[in-house]
Amino acid sequence: MIKHLFKLIWNKKKANALISIEILISFLVLFAVVTMAAVSIYRFNLPLGYAYANVWRISIDSRLPFDSTYNAVKQATMKELLVAIRAQPQVEGVATFAMAPYGNNTSIWRDKVNGEEITIYINNCSEEAKDILGMRLVSGRWFEENDRSLAWTPAIVNQALVRQRFGSENPIGKNPYPKGDSFPTGRGMRDIRIVGVIEEFRKDGEFSAPANVSIEYLDILKTTRATSSDLLIRVRPGTDASFKESLDRTLASTAKGWSFEIKTLEELRRANFKPDIAVMIVVGCIAGFLLLMVALGLIGVLWQNVSRRTNEIGLRRALGSSARMVYWQILGELLVLTTFGLIVGTAIIVQFPLLNLLSEIPNGIYGVALVISASLMYGLTVACGLYPSWLAMEIEPAEALHCD
Protein backbone atom coordinates (compact mmCIF):
# COMPACT_ATOMS: atom_id res chain seq x y z
CA MET A 1 0.00 0.00 0.00
CA ILE A 2 2.83 2.41 0.86
CA LYS A 3 4.40 1.70 -2.50
CA HIS A 4 1.06 2.45 -4.09
CA LEU A 5 0.92 5.80 -2.25
CA PHE A 6 4.42 6.63 -3.49
CA LYS A 7 3.33 5.82 -7.01
CA LEU A 8 0.22 7.97 -6.76
CA ILE A 9 2.27 10.86 -5.43
CA TRP A 10 5.12 10.41 -7.87
CA ASN A 11 2.80 10.34 -10.86
CA LYS A 12 1.34 13.65 -9.71
CA LYS A 13 4.66 15.18 -8.85
CA LYS A 14 3.95 18.67 -10.12
CA ALA A 15 0.91 19.22 -7.94
CA ASN A 16 2.54 17.47 -5.00
CA ALA A 17 5.85 19.31 -5.35
CA LEU A 18 4.08 22.53 -4.35
CA ILE A 19 2.71 20.96 -1.19
CA SER A 20 6.10 19.46 -0.39
CA ILE A 21 7.86 22.78 -0.91
CA GLU A 22 5.33 24.46 1.33
CA ILE A 23 5.98 21.83 3.97
CA LEU A 24 9.74 22.15 3.45
CA ILE A 25 9.75 25.92 3.93
CA SER A 26 7.53 25.74 6.99
CA PHE A 27 9.82 23.09 8.37
CA LEU A 28 12.89 25.28 7.90
CA VAL A 29 11.17 28.22 9.60
CA LEU A 30 9.95 25.99 12.39
CA PHE A 31 13.40 24.52 12.83
CA ALA A 32 14.93 27.99 13.11
CA VAL A 33 12.38 29.00 15.73
CA VAL A 34 12.61 25.76 17.68
CA THR A 35 16.41 25.96 17.59
CA MET A 36 16.24 29.50 18.90
CA ALA A 37 13.96 28.35 21.69
CA ALA A 38 16.10 25.29 22.40
CA VAL A 39 19.26 27.40 22.53
CA SER A 40 17.55 29.85 24.88
CA ILE A 41 16.37 27.05 27.14
CA TYR A 42 19.79 25.42 27.01
CA ARG A 43 21.53 28.66 27.93
CA PHE A 44 18.95 29.49 30.55
CA ASN A 45 19.83 26.27 32.33
CA LEU A 46 23.58 26.76 32.19
CA PRO A 47 25.24 27.86 35.43
CA LEU A 48 25.13 31.61 35.88
CA GLY A 49 28.00 31.83 38.35
CA TYR A 50 26.27 34.09 40.84
CA ALA A 51 23.07 34.57 42.83
CA TYR A 52 21.12 37.75 42.21
CA ALA A 53 18.60 37.53 45.05
CA ASN A 54 18.91 40.24 47.72
CA VAL A 55 21.69 41.99 45.84
CA TRP A 56 21.32 45.65 44.99
CA ARG A 57 23.42 47.77 42.72
CA ILE A 58 24.44 51.31 43.52
CA SER A 59 25.71 53.20 40.50
CA ILE A 60 27.88 56.08 41.49
CA ASP A 61 28.69 59.22 39.57
CA SER A 62 31.19 61.30 41.52
CA ARG A 63 31.08 64.19 39.05
CA LEU A 64 34.52 65.10 40.30
CA PRO A 65 36.81 67.04 38.00
CA PHE A 66 39.93 65.13 36.95
CA ASP A 67 42.45 67.40 38.60
CA SER A 68 45.28 66.93 41.07
CA THR A 69 42.91 66.47 43.98
CA TYR A 70 40.77 63.87 42.30
CA ASN A 71 42.21 60.71 43.84
CA ALA A 72 42.52 62.06 47.35
CA VAL A 73 39.02 63.56 47.44
CA LYS A 74 37.40 60.58 45.87
CA GLN A 75 39.03 58.05 48.13
CA ALA A 76 38.19 60.02 51.23
CA THR A 77 34.55 60.32 50.19
CA MET A 78 34.45 56.68 49.18
CA LYS A 79 35.63 55.70 52.64
CA GLU A 80 32.84 57.73 54.21
CA LEU A 81 30.30 56.23 51.86
CA LEU A 82 31.38 52.70 52.72
CA VAL A 83 31.15 53.45 56.41
CA ALA A 84 27.66 54.86 55.89
CA ILE A 85 26.52 51.88 53.84
CA ARG A 86 27.95 49.29 56.21
CA ALA A 87 26.26 51.08 59.11
CA GLN A 88 22.82 50.30 57.66
CA PRO A 89 21.26 47.39 59.54
CA GLN A 90 19.73 46.08 56.32
CA VAL A 91 23.12 45.78 54.62
CA GLU A 92 25.05 42.55 55.03
CA GLY A 93 27.99 43.46 52.86
CA VAL A 94 29.27 45.68 50.10
CA ALA A 95 31.61 45.07 47.16
CA THR A 96 32.57 46.80 43.98
CA PHE A 97 32.10 45.48 40.51
CA ALA A 98 33.23 47.29 37.38
CA MET A 99 30.53 45.67 35.29
CA ALA A 100 27.85 44.27 37.54
CA PRO A 101 25.51 41.48 36.47
CA TYR A 102 22.66 42.45 34.14
CA GLY A 103 24.30 45.81 33.41
CA ASN A 104 24.81 47.17 29.95
CA ASN A 105 28.56 47.70 30.01
CA THR A 106 30.97 45.24 28.54
CA SER A 107 34.68 45.29 27.98
CA ILE A 108 36.09 42.83 25.49
CA TRP A 109 39.58 41.76 24.54
CA ARG A 110 39.75 39.93 21.24
CA ASP A 111 42.60 38.65 19.13
CA LYS A 112 43.72 35.83 16.91
CA VAL A 113 46.35 33.58 18.43
CA ASN A 114 47.85 30.94 16.15
CA GLY A 115 44.85 31.32 13.92
CA GLU A 116 42.45 30.75 16.77
CA GLU A 117 40.15 33.58 17.73
CA ILE A 118 40.20 34.31 21.44
CA THR A 119 37.67 36.57 23.07
CA ILE A 120 37.84 37.49 26.72
CA TYR A 121 35.23 39.44 28.64
CA ILE A 122 37.08 41.62 31.10
CA ASN A 123 35.73 42.66 34.47
CA ASN A 124 36.95 43.94 37.81
CA CYS A 125 35.80 43.39 41.35
CA SER A 126 36.88 43.67 44.95
CA GLU A 127 37.48 40.83 47.38
CA GLU A 128 34.03 41.13 48.97
CA ALA A 129 32.24 40.30 45.72
CA LYS A 130 32.47 36.56 46.26
CA ASP A 131 30.20 36.66 49.29
CA ILE A 132 27.91 39.35 47.95
CA LEU A 133 27.16 37.39 44.75
CA GLY A 134 27.67 33.89 46.08
CA MET A 135 30.35 33.14 43.48
CA ARG A 136 31.92 29.69 43.57
CA LEU A 137 35.62 29.09 43.36
CA VAL A 138 36.70 25.90 41.61
CA SER A 139 40.43 26.08 42.24
CA GLY A 140 43.11 28.49 43.44
CA ARG A 141 42.18 31.30 45.77
CA TRP A 142 39.81 34.26 45.78
CA PHE A 143 40.95 37.90 46.01
CA GLU A 144 42.06 39.09 49.46
CA GLU A 145 42.75 42.41 51.11
CA ASN A 146 46.50 42.06 50.57
CA ASP A 147 45.97 42.07 46.82
CA ARG A 148 45.76 45.87 47.04
CA SER A 149 49.46 46.19 47.68
CA LEU A 150 50.74 43.69 45.11
CA ALA A 151 53.00 44.87 42.30
CA TRP A 152 51.02 42.70 39.82
CA THR A 153 47.31 42.34 39.20
CA PRO A 154 45.60 39.19 40.39
CA ALA A 155 42.87 37.81 38.20
CA ILE A 156 40.14 35.22 38.59
CA VAL A 157 39.08 33.48 35.38
CA ASN A 158 36.30 31.11 34.47
CA GLN A 159 36.67 27.52 33.39
CA ALA A 160 35.90 28.29 29.76
CA LEU A 161 38.93 30.57 29.57
CA VAL A 162 41.12 27.96 31.22
CA ARG A 163 39.94 25.36 28.72
CA GLN A 164 40.65 27.51 25.71
CA ARG A 165 43.87 29.13 26.86
CA PHE A 166 45.52 26.42 28.93
CA GLY A 167 43.74 23.15 28.21
CA SER A 168 44.61 20.75 30.96
CA GLU A 169 47.56 22.81 32.26
CA ASN A 170 47.36 24.48 35.63
CA PRO A 171 46.48 28.12 34.91
CA ILE A 172 47.42 29.48 38.33
CA GLY A 173 50.14 32.12 38.11
CA LYS A 174 49.75 32.52 34.35
CA ASN A 175 48.65 35.56 32.40
CA PRO A 176 45.12 35.12 31.06
CA TYR A 177 46.04 37.05 27.93
CA PRO A 178 48.25 35.38 25.35
CA LYS A 179 51.93 36.13 25.85
CA GLY A 180 53.57 38.87 23.89
CA ASP A 181 50.34 40.66 23.45
CA SER A 182 49.74 44.17 24.55
CA PHE A 183 46.86 45.09 26.74
CA PRO A 184 44.93 47.23 27.04
CA THR A 185 46.32 50.34 25.39
CA GLY A 186 49.44 49.21 23.68
CA ARG A 187 51.59 50.08 26.66
CA GLY A 188 53.00 46.62 26.69
CA MET A 189 52.13 43.51 28.57
CA ARG A 190 50.67 44.09 32.00
CA ASP A 191 51.66 41.72 34.74
CA ILE A 192 48.40 39.93 35.37
CA ARG A 193 48.39 36.57 37.10
CA ILE A 194 45.60 34.12 37.52
CA VAL A 195 45.07 33.35 41.20
CA GLY A 196 41.80 31.42 41.06
CA VAL A 197 39.26 29.80 38.80
CA ILE A 198 35.51 30.17 39.08
CA GLU A 199 33.02 27.93 37.42
CA GLU A 200 31.31 30.68 35.48
CA PHE A 201 30.37 34.32 35.47
CA ARG A 202 27.74 35.21 32.88
CA LYS A 203 27.37 38.89 33.52
CA ASP A 204 24.81 39.37 30.78
CA GLY A 205 22.37 36.96 32.29
CA GLU A 206 20.68 33.66 31.61
CA PHE A 207 20.12 34.15 27.88
CA SER A 208 23.69 35.21 27.14
CA ALA A 209 26.17 32.96 25.43
CA PRO A 210 28.84 31.52 27.70
CA ALA A 211 32.17 33.24 27.16
CA ASN A 212 35.70 33.48 28.47
CA VAL A 213 35.81 35.74 31.51
CA SER A 214 38.73 37.31 33.32
CA ILE A 215 37.98 39.32 36.44
CA GLU A 216 40.83 41.45 37.74
CA TYR A 217 41.22 42.69 41.24
CA LEU A 218 39.84 46.17 41.98
CA ASP A 219 40.32 47.99 45.29
CA ILE A 220 36.93 49.01 46.58
CA LEU A 221 38.23 52.47 47.46
CA LYS A 222 39.13 53.03 43.84
CA THR A 223 35.64 52.18 42.74
CA THR A 224 34.99 55.42 40.97
CA ARG A 225 38.17 55.49 38.96
CA ALA A 226 36.53 53.53 36.23
CA THR A 227 33.61 55.57 35.02
CA SER A 228 31.35 52.56 35.09
CA SER A 229 32.12 51.07 38.46
CA ASP A 230 29.26 50.07 40.67
CA LEU A 231 28.84 49.03 44.26
CA LEU A 232 26.92 45.89 45.01
CA ILE A 233 25.31 45.43 48.39
CA ARG A 234 23.75 42.36 49.87
CA VAL A 235 20.66 43.24 51.87
CA ARG A 236 18.97 41.15 54.52
CA PRO A 237 16.25 38.90 53.08
CA GLY A 238 12.91 40.66 53.22
CA THR A 239 14.31 44.16 52.84
CA ASP A 240 11.74 46.07 50.86
CA ALA A 241 11.92 48.83 48.29
CA SER A 242 11.43 51.58 50.84
CA PHE A 243 15.02 51.03 51.95
CA LYS A 244 16.08 52.29 48.55
CA GLU A 245 14.94 55.81 49.30
CA SER A 246 16.40 55.97 52.77
CA LEU A 247 19.69 54.61 51.48
CA ASP A 248 19.69 57.11 48.66
CA ARG A 249 19.16 59.94 51.16
CA THR A 250 21.98 58.64 53.35
CA LEU A 251 24.35 58.40 50.38
CA ALA A 252 23.43 61.82 49.06
CA SER A 253 24.05 63.47 52.41
CA THR A 254 27.36 61.65 52.86
CA ALA A 255 28.79 62.50 49.45
CA LYS A 256 27.50 65.94 48.60
CA GLY A 257 27.20 66.56 44.87
CA TRP A 258 27.61 62.93 43.91
CA SER A 259 24.69 61.16 42.37
CA PHE A 260 23.46 57.62 42.94
CA GLU A 261 21.12 55.21 41.28
CA ILE A 262 19.97 52.20 43.29
CA LYS A 263 18.40 49.16 41.66
CA THR A 264 17.89 45.61 42.75
CA LEU A 265 19.54 42.96 40.58
CA GLU A 266 16.09 41.47 40.15
CA GLU A 267 14.91 44.70 38.54
CA LEU A 268 17.97 44.77 36.34
CA ARG A 269 17.44 41.13 35.46
CA ARG A 270 13.89 41.76 34.38
CA ALA A 271 15.00 44.70 32.25
CA ASN A 272 17.79 42.53 30.83
CA PHE A 273 15.31 39.84 29.81
CA LYS A 274 12.98 42.27 28.08
CA PRO A 275 14.72 42.46 24.70
CA ASP A 276 15.29 38.70 24.60
CA ILE A 277 11.68 37.99 25.45
CA ALA A 278 10.46 40.66 23.03
CA VAL A 279 12.48 39.05 20.23
CA MET A 280 11.10 35.63 21.16
CA ILE A 281 7.55 36.92 21.15
CA VAL A 282 7.96 38.68 17.83
CA VAL A 283 9.66 35.72 16.18
CA GLY A 284 7.15 33.35 17.73
CA CYS A 285 4.23 35.44 16.48
CA ILE A 286 5.65 35.73 12.98
CA ALA A 287 6.37 32.02 12.84
CA GLY A 288 2.97 31.20 14.31
CA PHE A 289 1.27 33.42 11.78
CA LEU A 290 3.25 31.87 8.96
CA LEU A 291 2.38 28.38 10.10
CA LEU A 292 -1.27 29.36 10.41
CA MET A 293 -1.21 30.61 6.82
CA VAL A 294 0.50 27.42 5.72
CA ALA A 295 -2.02 25.34 7.65
CA LEU A 296 -4.99 27.14 6.11
CA GLY A 297 -3.44 26.84 2.66
CA LEU A 298 -2.77 23.17 3.21
CA ILE A 299 -6.32 22.48 4.35
CA GLY A 300 -7.58 24.24 1.23
CA VAL A 301 -5.31 22.31 -1.08
CA LEU A 302 -6.16 18.98 0.54
CA TRP A 303 -9.84 19.75 0.51
CA GLN A 304 -9.68 20.61 -3.16
CA ASN A 305 -7.67 17.49 -3.74
CA VAL A 306 -10.34 15.34 -2.12
CA SER A 307 -13.17 16.88 -4.11
CA ARG A 308 -11.17 16.51 -7.30
CA ARG A 309 -10.76 12.86 -6.47
CA THR A 310 -14.35 12.12 -5.46
CA ASN A 311 -14.62 9.73 -8.37
CA GLU A 312 -11.46 7.89 -7.48
CA ILE A 313 -12.54 7.59 -3.88
CA GLY A 314 -15.95 6.21 -4.87
CA LEU A 315 -14.19 3.78 -7.15
CA ARG A 316 -11.85 2.61 -4.41
CA ARG A 317 -14.84 1.98 -2.19
CA ALA A 318 -16.43 -0.10 -4.95
CA LEU A 319 -13.21 -2.04 -5.39
CA GLY A 320 -12.97 -2.97 -1.75
CA SER A 321 -11.66 -0.09 0.30
CA SER A 322 -13.56 0.56 3.51
CA ALA A 323 -14.40 4.13 4.49
CA ARG A 324 -11.70 3.91 7.21
CA MET A 325 -9.13 2.92 4.68
CA VAL A 326 -10.00 5.87 2.48
CA TYR A 327 -9.41 8.05 5.51
CA TRP A 328 -6.03 6.49 6.18
CA GLN A 329 -5.08 6.66 2.53
CA ILE A 330 -5.59 10.42 2.38
CA LEU A 331 -3.66 10.89 5.62
CA GLY A 332 -1.04 8.43 4.42
CA GLU A 333 -0.43 10.37 1.22
CA LEU A 334 -0.04 13.50 3.31
CA LEU A 335 2.44 11.79 5.61
CA VAL A 336 4.48 10.65 2.61
CA LEU A 337 4.53 14.22 1.29
CA THR A 338 5.48 15.56 4.71
CA THR A 339 8.22 13.00 5.08
CA PHE A 340 9.57 13.99 1.70
CA GLY A 341 9.61 17.68 2.66
CA LEU A 342 11.26 16.86 5.97
CA ILE A 343 13.97 14.72 4.40
CA VAL A 344 14.90 17.49 1.96
CA GLY A 345 14.69 20.00 4.82
CA THR A 346 16.96 17.95 7.03
CA ALA A 347 19.45 17.59 4.18
CA ILE A 348 19.48 21.38 3.83
CA ILE A 349 19.82 21.95 7.57
CA VAL A 350 22.73 19.55 7.83
CA GLN A 351 24.55 21.47 5.07
CA PHE A 352 24.15 24.70 6.98
CA PRO A 353 27.19 26.17 8.73
CA LEU A 354 24.78 26.97 11.55
CA LEU A 355 26.34 24.21 13.57
CA ASN A 356 29.49 26.30 13.87
CA LEU A 357 27.71 29.59 14.25
CA LEU A 358 27.02 29.06 17.91
CA SER A 359 30.03 27.01 18.83
CA GLU A 360 29.09 26.54 22.47
CA ILE A 361 25.83 24.79 21.60
CA PRO A 362 26.23 21.02 21.64
CA ASN A 363 25.05 19.29 18.46
CA GLY A 364 22.55 17.36 20.53
CA ILE A 365 20.53 20.56 20.91
CA TYR A 366 20.21 20.81 17.12
CA GLY A 367 19.23 17.16 17.05
CA VAL A 368 16.54 17.79 19.63
CA ALA A 369 15.34 20.86 17.73
CA LEU A 370 15.24 18.79 14.54
CA VAL A 371 13.19 16.05 16.15
CA ILE A 372 10.84 18.55 17.79
CA SER A 373 10.27 20.58 14.63
CA ALA A 374 9.80 17.42 12.55
CA SER A 375 7.23 16.15 15.05
CA LEU A 376 5.50 19.52 15.04
CA MET A 377 5.40 19.44 11.24
CA TYR A 378 3.87 15.97 11.28
CA GLY A 379 1.39 17.18 13.87
CA LEU A 380 0.57 20.23 11.79
CA THR A 381 0.07 18.39 8.52
CA VAL A 382 -1.93 15.62 10.16
CA ALA A 383 -4.09 18.23 11.86
CA CYS A 384 -4.61 19.88 8.47
CA GLY A 385 -5.38 16.52 6.90
CA LEU A 386 -7.98 15.39 9.43
CA TYR A 387 -10.90 17.30 8.01
CA PRO A 388 -10.22 16.60 4.31
CA SER A 389 -9.66 12.93 5.16
CA TRP A 390 -12.92 12.86 7.04
CA LEU A 391 -14.64 14.41 4.02
CA ALA A 392 -13.14 11.71 1.85
CA MET A 393 -14.39 9.06 4.23
CA GLU A 394 -17.90 10.47 4.09
CA ILE A 395 -18.13 10.28 0.31
CA GLU A 396 -21.00 8.00 -0.73
CA PRO A 397 -19.61 5.58 -3.31
CA ALA A 398 -22.83 5.30 -5.32
CA GLU A 399 -23.09 9.07 -5.66
CA ALA A 400 -19.40 9.54 -6.32
CA LEU A 401 -19.47 7.06 -9.17
CA HIS A 402 -22.59 8.59 -10.57
CA CYS A 403 -21.20 12.00 -11.33
CA ASP A 404 -18.29 12.68 -13.65
Place this chain on the structure above:
Amino acid sequence: MITLDNIEKIYRTDKIETVALHAISLNIREGEFISIMGPSGSGKSTLLNIMGLLDAPSGGTLKLAGSAVAAQGDRQLARIRNERLGFIFQTFHLIQDLSVVDNVEVPLLYRRMSGAERRTLALRALERVGLSARVHHFPGQLSGGQQQRVAIARAIVGSPKIVLADEPTGNLDSQMGDDIISILLDLNKAEKSTIVMVTHDPRMAEKTERTIRLFDGRQVN
Protein backbone atom coordinates in the same frame (compact mmCIF):
# COMPACT_ATOMS: atom_id res chain seq x y z
CA MET B 1 -26.35 -16.28 -6.43
CA ILE B 2 -28.07 -12.93 -6.07
CA THR B 3 -31.50 -12.86 -4.50
CA LEU B 4 -33.54 -9.70 -4.15
CA ASP B 5 -36.72 -9.85 -2.20
CA ASN B 6 -39.10 -6.92 -2.30
CA ILE B 7 -36.30 -4.35 -2.64
CA GLU B 8 -37.33 -0.72 -2.25
CA LYS B 9 -35.24 2.37 -2.70
CA ILE B 10 -36.55 5.78 -1.84
CA TYR B 11 -34.40 8.89 -2.18
CA ARG B 12 -35.44 11.64 0.19
CA THR B 13 -34.29 15.14 -0.46
CA ASP B 14 -35.59 18.26 1.30
CA LYS B 15 -38.89 18.42 -0.50
CA ILE B 16 -39.30 15.48 -2.82
CA GLU B 17 -39.34 11.78 -2.31
CA THR B 18 -38.22 9.75 -5.29
CA VAL B 19 -39.18 6.11 -5.39
CA ALA B 20 -36.26 4.80 -7.42
CA LEU B 21 -37.11 1.13 -6.92
CA HIS B 22 -40.37 -0.45 -5.92
CA ALA B 23 -40.87 -4.06 -4.83
CA ILE B 24 -38.14 -5.59 -6.91
CA SER B 25 -37.83 -9.35 -6.48
CA LEU B 26 -35.24 -11.18 -8.48
CA ASN B 27 -33.29 -14.35 -8.40
CA ILE B 28 -30.11 -14.49 -10.41
CA ARG B 29 -28.53 -17.90 -10.59
CA GLU B 30 -24.85 -18.63 -10.47
CA GLY B 31 -23.29 -18.38 -13.90
CA GLU B 32 -26.18 -16.47 -15.38
CA PHE B 33 -25.63 -13.51 -17.70
CA ILE B 34 -28.56 -11.16 -17.45
CA SER B 35 -29.24 -7.70 -18.75
CA ILE B 36 -31.29 -4.89 -17.25
CA MET B 37 -33.06 -2.51 -19.58
CA GLY B 38 -35.29 0.46 -19.12
CA PRO B 39 -35.62 4.13 -19.89
CA SER B 40 -33.41 6.71 -18.31
CA GLY B 41 -34.27 7.26 -14.67
CA SER B 42 -36.05 3.94 -14.33
CA GLY B 43 -33.72 2.81 -11.54
CA LYS B 44 -31.26 0.55 -13.37
CA SER B 45 -28.14 2.02 -11.82
CA THR B 46 -29.83 2.15 -8.45
CA LEU B 47 -30.60 -1.54 -8.67
CA LEU B 48 -27.06 -2.37 -9.70
CA ASN B 49 -25.61 -0.27 -6.89
CA ILE B 50 -27.76 -2.12 -4.39
CA MET B 51 -26.62 -5.48 -5.74
CA GLY B 52 -23.07 -4.15 -5.59
CA LEU B 53 -23.43 -3.11 -1.94
CA LEU B 54 -22.59 0.47 -2.87
CA ASP B 55 -25.99 1.64 -1.73
CA ALA B 56 -28.32 0.27 0.93
CA PRO B 57 -31.93 -0.49 0.01
CA SER B 58 -34.67 1.32 1.90
CA GLY B 59 -36.55 -1.94 2.29
CA GLY B 60 -36.46 -5.60 1.39
CA THR B 61 -33.65 -8.09 1.67
CA LEU B 62 -30.64 -8.81 -0.48
CA LYS B 63 -28.79 -12.10 -0.36
CA LEU B 64 -25.48 -12.79 -1.98
CA ALA B 65 -24.62 -16.47 -2.28
CA GLY B 66 -27.31 -17.31 0.21
CA SER B 67 -26.34 -14.93 3.01
CA ALA B 68 -28.11 -11.69 3.81
CA VAL B 69 -25.87 -8.64 3.65
CA ALA B 70 -28.05 -6.01 5.27
CA ALA B 71 -26.64 -6.32 8.77
CA GLN B 72 -22.98 -6.07 7.79
CA GLY B 73 -20.74 -3.20 8.73
CA ASP B 74 -18.78 -1.11 6.27
CA ARG B 75 -15.62 -3.19 6.71
CA GLN B 76 -17.38 -6.46 5.92
CA LEU B 77 -19.23 -4.94 2.97
CA ALA B 78 -15.98 -3.60 1.58
CA ARG B 79 -14.50 -7.05 1.90
CA ILE B 80 -17.43 -8.68 0.09
CA ARG B 81 -17.17 -6.11 -2.69
CA ASN B 82 -13.49 -6.77 -2.94
CA GLU B 83 -13.64 -10.55 -2.99
CA ARG B 84 -16.91 -11.39 -4.68
CA LEU B 85 -17.83 -8.45 -6.88
CA GLY B 86 -16.34 -6.82 -9.92
CA PHE B 87 -17.55 -3.48 -11.27
CA ILE B 88 -17.56 -2.03 -14.76
CA PHE B 89 -18.87 1.48 -15.40
CA GLN B 90 -20.05 3.42 -18.39
CA THR B 91 -17.34 6.05 -17.88
CA PHE B 92 -14.63 3.49 -17.04
CA HIS B 93 -13.55 5.27 -13.85
CA LEU B 94 -9.87 4.62 -14.30
CA ILE B 95 -7.45 6.50 -12.06
CA GLN B 96 -5.72 8.89 -14.43
CA ASP B 97 -2.55 9.13 -12.36
CA LEU B 98 -1.89 5.42 -12.43
CA SER B 99 -0.60 3.33 -15.30
CA VAL B 100 -2.77 0.62 -16.83
CA VAL B 101 -1.25 -2.16 -14.80
CA ASP B 102 -1.38 -0.13 -11.59
CA ASN B 103 -5.06 0.55 -12.21
CA VAL B 104 -5.72 -3.14 -12.61
CA GLU B 105 -3.88 -3.85 -9.35
CA VAL B 106 -6.04 -1.51 -7.26
CA PRO B 107 -8.57 -4.15 -6.05
CA LEU B 108 -5.69 -6.36 -4.98
CA LEU B 109 -4.27 -3.60 -2.78
CA TYR B 110 -7.10 -4.33 -0.39
CA ARG B 111 -6.03 -7.94 -0.11
CA ARG B 112 -3.11 -9.45 1.68
CA MET B 113 -0.65 -10.49 -1.01
CA SER B 114 2.82 -9.69 -2.23
CA GLY B 115 3.50 -7.04 -4.83
CA ALA B 116 4.87 -9.66 -7.20
CA GLU B 117 1.71 -11.71 -6.89
CA ARG B 118 -0.40 -8.63 -7.61
CA ARG B 119 1.65 -7.86 -10.67
CA THR B 120 1.30 -11.40 -11.99
CA LEU B 121 -2.47 -11.40 -11.56
CA ALA B 122 -2.82 -7.95 -13.11
CA LEU B 123 -0.75 -8.89 -16.15
CA ARG B 124 -2.77 -12.07 -16.56
CA ALA B 125 -6.03 -10.10 -16.45
CA LEU B 126 -4.69 -7.64 -19.01
CA GLU B 127 -3.67 -10.47 -21.26
CA ARG B 128 -7.18 -11.79 -20.95
CA VAL B 129 -8.63 -8.54 -22.36
CA GLY B 130 -5.93 -8.33 -25.02
CA LEU B 131 -4.05 -5.35 -23.60
CA SER B 132 -0.67 -6.88 -22.83
CA ALA B 133 1.02 -4.37 -25.09
CA ARG B 134 -0.30 -1.37 -23.17
CA VAL B 135 0.45 -2.16 -19.53
CA HIS B 136 2.65 0.88 -18.91
CA HIS B 137 0.46 3.36 -20.72
CA PHE B 138 -1.66 5.82 -18.84
CA PRO B 139 -5.45 5.85 -19.30
CA GLY B 140 -5.29 9.14 -21.17
CA GLN B 141 -3.20 7.48 -23.86
CA LEU B 142 -5.82 4.83 -24.62
CA SER B 143 -8.97 4.77 -26.75
CA GLY B 144 -12.34 4.41 -25.05
CA GLY B 145 -12.57 0.75 -25.96
CA GLN B 146 -9.12 0.10 -24.59
CA GLN B 147 -9.95 1.95 -21.40
CA GLN B 148 -13.04 -0.17 -20.94
CA ARG B 149 -10.95 -3.27 -21.44
CA VAL B 150 -8.62 -2.04 -18.67
CA ALA B 151 -11.70 -1.61 -16.49
CA ILE B 152 -12.78 -5.16 -17.28
CA ALA B 153 -9.33 -6.44 -16.40
CA ARG B 154 -9.61 -4.55 -13.12
CA ALA B 155 -13.05 -6.05 -12.50
CA ILE B 156 -11.86 -9.60 -13.02
CA VAL B 157 -8.36 -9.42 -11.57
CA GLY B 158 -9.54 -10.68 -8.20
CA SER B 159 -11.59 -13.50 -9.75
CA PRO B 160 -14.94 -12.32 -8.40
CA LYS B 161 -17.97 -14.57 -8.71
CA ILE B 162 -20.17 -11.68 -9.82
CA VAL B 163 -19.50 -8.90 -12.33
CA LEU B 164 -21.78 -5.88 -12.34
CA ALA B 165 -21.60 -3.73 -15.46
CA ASP B 166 -23.45 -0.42 -15.74
CA GLU B 167 -23.80 0.42 -19.43
CA PRO B 168 -20.32 -0.85 -20.24
CA THR B 169 -20.77 -0.05 -23.90
CA GLY B 170 -22.67 3.21 -23.43
CA ASN B 171 -19.68 5.38 -24.29
CA LEU B 172 -18.33 3.23 -27.11
CA ASP B 173 -19.09 2.87 -30.79
CA SER B 174 -20.78 -0.37 -31.84
CA GLN B 175 -17.57 -2.08 -32.97
CA MET B 176 -15.87 -1.49 -29.66
CA GLY B 177 -19.12 -2.33 -27.89
CA ASP B 178 -19.19 -5.69 -29.58
CA ASP B 179 -15.61 -6.37 -28.49
CA ILE B 180 -16.56 -5.63 -24.89
CA ILE B 181 -19.64 -7.84 -25.02
CA SER B 182 -17.67 -10.72 -26.46
CA ILE B 183 -15.13 -10.41 -23.65
CA LEU B 184 -17.97 -10.52 -21.12
CA LEU B 185 -19.60 -13.47 -22.88
CA ASP B 186 -16.31 -15.30 -22.88
CA LEU B 187 -15.83 -14.55 -19.21
CA ASN B 188 -19.31 -15.85 -18.49
CA LYS B 189 -18.61 -19.04 -20.36
CA ALA B 190 -15.07 -19.76 -19.32
CA GLU B 191 -15.18 -18.68 -15.67
CA LYS B 192 -18.86 -19.25 -14.97
CA SER B 193 -18.99 -15.68 -13.70
CA THR B 194 -22.42 -14.33 -12.91
CA ILE B 195 -22.82 -11.14 -14.92
CA VAL B 196 -25.43 -8.43 -14.52
CA MET B 197 -25.30 -5.80 -17.23
CA VAL B 198 -27.32 -2.63 -17.58
CA THR B 199 -27.75 -1.58 -21.17
CA HIS B 200 -29.81 0.63 -23.42
CA ASP B 201 -28.93 -1.36 -26.49
CA PRO B 202 -31.40 -4.16 -27.40
CA ARG B 203 -28.69 -5.74 -29.57
CA MET B 204 -26.52 -6.23 -26.53
CA ALA B 205 -29.41 -7.37 -24.38
CA GLU B 206 -30.29 -10.04 -26.93
CA LYS B 207 -26.95 -11.70 -26.39
CA THR B 208 -27.67 -12.30 -22.71
CA GLU B 209 -29.69 -15.17 -21.31
CA ARG B 210 -32.39 -13.06 -19.75
CA THR B 211 -33.46 -9.44 -19.73
CA ILE B 212 -35.10 -7.66 -16.84
CA ARG B 213 -37.05 -4.57 -17.74
CA LEU B 214 -37.56 -1.66 -15.40
CA PHE B 215 -40.01 1.17 -15.75
CA ASP B 216 -40.32 3.88 -13.14
CA GLY B 217 -38.66 1.71 -10.57
CA ARG B 218 -40.89 -1.27 -11.19
CA GLN B 219 -40.18 -4.53 -12.84
CA VAL B 220 -42.20 -5.02 -16.06
CA ASN B 221 -42.36 -8.09 -18.23
